[in-house]
Amino acid sequence: MTPPQINGDRLLARLDAFAAIGATPGGGVNRQALTRGDRKARALLTALSKARGFSVFQDDMANLFIRMEGSDGSLPPLLIGSHLDSQPAGGRFDGALGTLTAFEVLESLADAGFVPPRPVEVVAWTNEEGCRFAPGCMGARAFVEGNIPAEWEGLRAVDDGALFNDERLATVAALAPDLGHRKLGFPVIAYLELHIEQGPSLEREGIPVGIVTGVQGTRWLEVEFEGQTAHAGTTALEYRRDPLKALTAALAALYATVMSENAEARFTVGRIAVTPGSVNAIPATASCTIDLRHPQADVLDRLEESIRARLAEAAEAEAVSVAIRKTVDMAPVTFADDLISALQIAAQKAAFRTRSMISGAFHDALFLAGHAPSAMIFVPCRDGLSHNEAEYVNPEDSVAGARMFLASVLELLR
Amino acid sequence: MTPPQINGDRLLARLDAFAAIGATPGGGVNRQALTRGDRKARALLTALSKARGFSVFQDDMANLFIRMEGSDGSLPPLLIGSHLDSQPAGGRFDGALGTLTAFEVLESLADAGFVPPRPVEVVAWTNEEGCRFAPGCMGARAFVEGNIPAEWEGLRAVDDGALFNDERLATVAALAPDLGHRKLGFPVIAYLELHIEQGPSLEREGIPVGIVTGVQGTRWLEVEFEGQTAHAGTTALEYRRDPLKALTAALAALYATVMSENAEARFTVGRIAVTPGSVNAIPATASCTIDLRHPQADVLDRLEESIRARLAEAAEAEAVSVAIRKTVDMAPVTFADDLISALQIAAQKAAFRTRSMISGAFHDALFLAGHAPSAMIFVPCRDGLSHNEAEYVNPEDSVAGARMFLASVLELLR
Numbered sequence: 001m002t003p004p005q006i007n008g009d010r011l012l013a014r015l016d017a018f019a020a021i022g023a024t025p026g027g028g029v030n031r032q033a034l035t036r037g038d039r040k041a042r043a044l045l046t047a048l049s050k051a052r053g054f055s056v057f058q059d060d061m062a063n064l065f066i067r068m069e070g071s072d073g074s075l076p077p078l079l080i081g082s083h084l085d086s087q088p089a090g091g092r093f094d095g096a097l098g099t100l101t102a103f104e105v106l107e108s109l110a111d112a113g114f115v116p117p118r119p120v121e122v123v124a125w126t127n128e129e130g131c132r133f134a135p136g137c138m139g140a141r142a143f144v145e146g147n148i149p150a151e152w153e154g155l156r157a158v159d160d161g162a163l164f165n166d167e168r169l170a171t172v173a174a175l176a177p178d179l180g181h182r183k184l185g186f187p188v189i190a191y192l193e194l195h196i197e198q199g200p201s202l203e204r205e206g207i208p209v210g211i212v213t214g215v216q217g218t219r220w221l222e223v224e225f226e227g228q229t230a231h232a233g234t235t236a237l238e239y240r241r242d243p244l245k246a247l248t249a250a251l252a253a254l255y256a257t258v259m260s261e262n263a264e265a266r267f268t269v270g271r272i273a274v275t276p277g278s279v280n281a282i283p284a285t286a287s288c289t290i291d292l293r294h295p296q297a298d299v300l301d302r303l304e305e306s307i308r309a310r311l312a313e314a315a316e317a318e319a320v321s322v323a324i325r326k327t328v329d330m331a332p333v334t335f336a337d338d339l340i341s342a343l344q345i346a347a348q349k350a351a352f353r354t355r356s357m358i359s360g361a362f363h364d365a366l367f368l369a370g371h372a373p374s375a376m377i378f379v380p381c382r383d384g385l386s387h388n389e390a391e392y393v394n395p396e397d398s399v400a401g402a403r404m405f406l407a408s409v410l411e412l413l414r
Numbered sequence: 415m416t417p418p419q420i421n422g423d424r425l426l427a428r429l430d431a432f433a434a435i436g437a438t439p440g441g442g443v444n445r446q447a448l449t450r451g452d453r454k455a456r457a458l459l460t461a462l463s464k465a466r467g468f469s470v471f472q473d474d475m476a477n478l479f480i481r482m483e484g485s486d487g488s489l490p491p492l493l494i495g496s497h498l499d500s501q502p503a504g505g506r507f508d509g510a511l512g513t514l515t516a517f518e519v520l521e522s523l524a525d526a527g528f529v530p531p532r533p534v535e536v537v538a539w540t541n542e543e544g545c546r547f548a549p550g551c552m553g554a555r556a557f558v559e560g561n562i563p564a565e566w567e568g569l570r571a572v573d574d575g576a577l578f579n580d581e582r583l584a585t586v587a588a589l590a591p592d593l594g595h596r597k598l599g600f601p602v603i604a605y606l607e608l609h610i611e612q613g614p615s616l617e618r619e620g621i622p623v624g625i626v627t628g629v630q631g632t633r634w635l636e637v638e639f640e641g642q643t644a645h646a647g648t649t650a651l652e653y654r655r656d657p658l659k660a661l662t663a664a665l666a667a668l669y670a671t672v673m674s675e676n677a678e679a680r681f682t683v684g685r686i687a688v689t690p691g692s693v694n695a696i697p698a699t700a701s702c703t704i705d706l707r708h709p710q711a712d713v714l715d716r717l718e719e720s721i722r723a724r725l726a727e728a729a730e731a732e733a734v735s736v737a738i739r740k741t742v743d744m745a746p747v748t749f750a751d752d753l754i755s756a757l758q759i760a761a762q763k764a765a766f767r768t769r770s771m772i773s774g775a776f777h778d779a780l781f782l783a784g785h786a787p788s789a790m791i792f793v794p795c796r797d798g799l800s801h802n803e804a805e806y807v808n809p810e811d812s813v814a815g816a817r818m819f820l821a822s823v824l825e826l827l828r
Contacts (some may be wrong), residue, residue: 199648218647220693230798232682232705233630234613236776237673239798244683245669254667255659259651268646269658270693272686272700279634279684279703281801286686289693291646360648384644384653387695 001047004105004112005162006406008399011104015398016378018044018084018100019092028389029092033085033127033138034062034157034172039060041084041096045103045124046176051109057180061142062126062173065182070118076187078116078412079372080105080405081123082195083139091196093381093398098194099124099261101402105409116413118189125364126173132157133169140364190339190412191368194377194405196393197388198361200384207355208400210378211343213358215366216266217300217332221290222309223247227320229276229284243286243320246276250314251288254307258292265303266293273407291332295332295358333366336373339412343375346411354406376403418519419524420820422813425518429812432458432498432514433506442803443506447499447541448476448571448586455498455510459517460590466524473595475556476540476587479535479596482520484532492530492826493786494519494819495537496609497553497778501545505805507795507812509658512608515816532603539778540587546571553673555780558785560599561576561674595651604753604783604826608791608819610807612775614798621769622814624791624792625757629773629780630680631714635704637661637725640652641734643690643698657700657734658688660679664728665702668721672706679717680707680774696776709746747780749786753826757789760825766818775800789821 019161021044022029022037031037042064049066067077082098101366102122109116125143128138133155142148147411155169199201202210225243251269258267268291274283290307293299308324315322340356347354359366359376379401382392416607435458436443436451440657445451456478460470463480471479481491496512516536544550554560569583611617616624616638639657665683672681682705688697704721708714722738729736755768760769773780773790782788793815796806 048690081722151777197484197648198645199650200644200653201541201650204653216647222742230614231612231775231800232684233632233707233776234611234800235680235798236613236615239614239618241667242682244665248665248669251658251662255656255662263651266647266649268696269662270646270695271686271691272658274684274686277685280682280705281684282682283684291694293647297539331800359644362647379516379627385643386648 001114004108004114004406004410005288005329006104006108006399007111008404010107011100011399011402012266012395014100014104015092015096015396018096022086023318024089025087026389027094028391029086029090030088031084031086032088032089032132034132038085039110042124042175045084045200046179050101052079052107054106055180057182058176059143059182059184060173061139061148061184061313062175063139064124065144066103066122066202068107068109068116068120070116070120072118076189077121078121078409079121079188080192080193081125082193083125083128085127085129087129087387089389091194091386093391093393094198094386096395097196097379097398099192103406104402105406108406118413120409128364137364137367138360140367143185144367174217177272185371188372191372191374192408192412193363193364194379194401195363196381196386197378198381198384198386201357202378202380203384207353208380208397209347209352209354209381210357210406211340211347211354212335212359212376212378213340213356214295214332215363216295217297218328218330219292219300219304219326220328221292221307222287222325222327223290223322224285224287225315225320225322226285227318230282232280232282235282240282241319242282243318244283246314246318246320246322247286247288250311250315253310258303258307260302262294262299264295264358266291293360297332317327330362333369335369335375339373342411343377343408346407347404350403350407377401377408415527418516418520418522418528418820418824420813420816421525424521425514425813425816426809428514428518429506429510430790431737434509434662436500438503438803440503440803442805443500443504444502445498445500445504446502446546448546452499452591453598456538456589459498460593464515466521468520471596472590473596473598474587474597475553475562475588477553477557478538480517480520480536482523482530482534484530484534486532486764489532489698490603491533491535491603492823493535493537493605494607494823495539496607497539498541499543501543501801503803505800505802507610507805507807508612508800509542511793511807511812515608519820522820529540529719532827534823542778551776551778554781555815557599558637558781590713599785600788605779605786605788606826607777607779608793608815609777610795610800611792612795612798613772613802615623615796615800616792617796619769621767622762622811623766623768623818624771625754625761625768626749626773626790626792627770628709628746628748630707630709631711631778632742632744632776633706633714633740634742635706635721636701636739636741637704637736638699638701639729639734639736640699641697641732644696646694646696649696654696655733656670656696657732658697660728660732660734660736661700663731664725672717672721676708676713676717678709678772680705691714696726698762707774711746744776747783749783749789753787753789757822758792760821761818764817764821792816
């Protein structure tokens with residue numbers, strides 16, 4: 001038997017074939033979860049799988065599983081994959097590259113006549129993006145929970161289209177009843193996912209593969225200062241209670257300190273607004289969101305505390321009030337040491353240059369880590385762009401990532 | 415002949431009668447320029463005038479003039495008045511108090527059988543507010559120009575209502591063809607206007623009358639920083655070009671210096687926005703408006719220059735670009751010394767406590783000053799609130815203002 005080898009041309013052709021499903025004029029894809037485009041992509045993957053003789057299963061969250069049998073079919077499978085859904089103006093690689101790389105690994109094993117000691121399964125998780133039905137990573141979350149959270153029942157699609165859309169999660173998730181049925185959260189020996197970095201580091205450093213050691217924790221705060229609106233022309237400084245003055249003072253201080261004093265911290269204000277929003281009126285309220293991330297929970301605690309203190313100080317200085325609401329609190333995850341060691345060994349054997357890195361974004365693997373040892377491999381993407389039609393991965397980087405992924409799978413199967 | 419005297423009860427009853435036209439559930443008025451409510455208010459004032467034997471005229475901008483004849487009808491009249499239109503959720507006193515006070519003065523002169531040496535005319539200027547048709551002070555502007563600017567032709571109403579509104583300025587301004595016709599910009603000897611302060615100073619200092627010595631200059635800037643959007647979680651500090659970081663740094667510095675270093679300056683940011691406006695995306699653009707005011711043109715120049723320098727510095731520090739557009743540039747106006755002296759003499763004779771002050775807001779008088787010697791009298795309003803349904807003037811302050819206004823008119827007619 002020749003050792004299994006990635007068929008680069010086949011992988012690239014598959015990427016093109018899937019990019020054509022839900023293709024947008026701007027060169028990206030709109031294949032939001034459980035839309036016609038997403039279903040078409042699932043159907044294509046199912047057809048390709050059946051044509052190769054793999055069996056296909058689906059669980060109650062419409063997660064899709066493609067199984068290559070192992071010599072001991074009673075052992076829990078090694079699970080590899082990612083997702084096929086996209087953002088409304090998404091890129092061709094976010095999710096699809098990981099899913100199709102995992103499928104290419106399965107095919108390359110089959111090409112070589114390789115029979116793994118245990119089953120290997122490719123998964124395409126449902127609704128990773130979370131833009132059509134919130135929250136994101138629904139498929140992975142339900143898998144890990146072992147059931148579908150009650151609050152998702154009756155959940156309705158939020159579509160951008162002009163037409164009212166009454167599709168409900170429960171209905172659309174009941175897809176493809178012709179497939180084999182799987183229980184949510186069946187045992188797996190480990191989970192491995194390849195994904196584009198969605199950041200600029202690998203590309204700028206010229207490194208083809210990132211070994212992801214964990215996912216940083218994320219907290220979202222909604223901040224609202226309330227002061228008093230008044231006429232811009234008639235109100236002297238001593239009579240002003242300007243909430244935007246307080247907010248900008250606090251933000252300027254936070255921008256100047258949070259990330260520069262904590263190299264691993266990420267501090268982002270993605271939304272800001274005032275009311276009433278009139279050129280010649282001092283605002284009544286000024287609000288913003290804060291997205292705060294760090295790989296360590298205790299550091300996140302300290303950062304959040306100092307942010308809250310700074311906001312309160314700024315409010316006091318301007319005699320305005322401030323209300324802070326935490327809307328997201330996702331703990332950091334550290335991936336399994338054993339798995340990371342295996343990936344490093346695989347990289348050494350195959351002579352891949354790699355770097356260790358923390359994932360800045362959420363991924364299905366973040367949730368899977370609560371169910372089985374999990375890890376991720378990143379490949380570079382152009383300019384760090386993602387969630388964007390211009391998202392792009394060099395063909396060489398796609399193929400190199402797949403080779404590294406195959407090497408890792410073989411290492412994990414040893 | 416007894417000296418003319420303000421009839422306080424009549425003035426307060428008139429204020430109530432006009433507040434009923436376009437009354438809102440919140441206790442204010444919605445009587446935007448040239449709407450049915452505004453027309454009804456004009457019709458009521460016309461009827462009251464005719465009942466008193468005053469003649470009523472209108473010019474091509476629908477400015478309304480009520481004439482009390484003088485002993486020498488060939489002399490240019492003394493013009494007194496304000497406006498009757500309101501903001502969509504406006505107060506009962508902004509404009510109406512000045513117009514009805516001027517009319518009360520005319521009636522009190524007539525009550526006393528006083529024949530002025532020259533005609534006295536009350537004016538209700540069209541569209542001071544500028545919210546339904548922009549810009550504001552249209553009537554006063556056209557009067558001073560002597561014609562209607564070409565760019566106002568075909569101007570269409572911007573109504574808040576749900577129904578599409580195709581009312582055009584040219585059509586609706588051609589009101590009440592039964593009235594006498596007046597040329598735009600006929601000669602007047604002087605213009606005097608009473609208005610609520612729309613700021614907190616008189617009320618807080620317990621002074622019933624402000625003698626306005628001028629209107630500060632106003633400049634509006636639209637500022638837009640442009641950087642690069644990127645993922646909040648995956649983009650390290652060194653890869654960020656965050657336009658909101660630049661904007662908040664600049665604003666924090668400007669808030670901390672402009673008004674504290676220049677007691678007469680007014681610096682207000684009434685609008686702020688970012689794109690794309692996603693919690694977990696570094697903004698691509700961050701923009702705001704700046705409303706800058708000062709009574710002296712040279713200081714305004716210096717302030718604008720230092721604001722531009724600060725914005726450019728902040729842009730450079732974050733490697734983002736900044737574009738600054740000046741959308742309004744209204745020069746400061748100093749009212750006529752002679753008129754101000756006459757008001758001060760009138761106040762002394764009538765034993766009114768007054769203070770000199772600069773108007774922070776625009777008024778019709780700001781434009782009239784380009785046509786004839788002009789001045790203004792301010793009365794206190796509760797909490798400095800205006801452009802608000804809760805706008806309120808104590809009855810005693812309304813009546814005291816009218817007495818001061820009558821004393822001033824008598825002084826100017828001497």
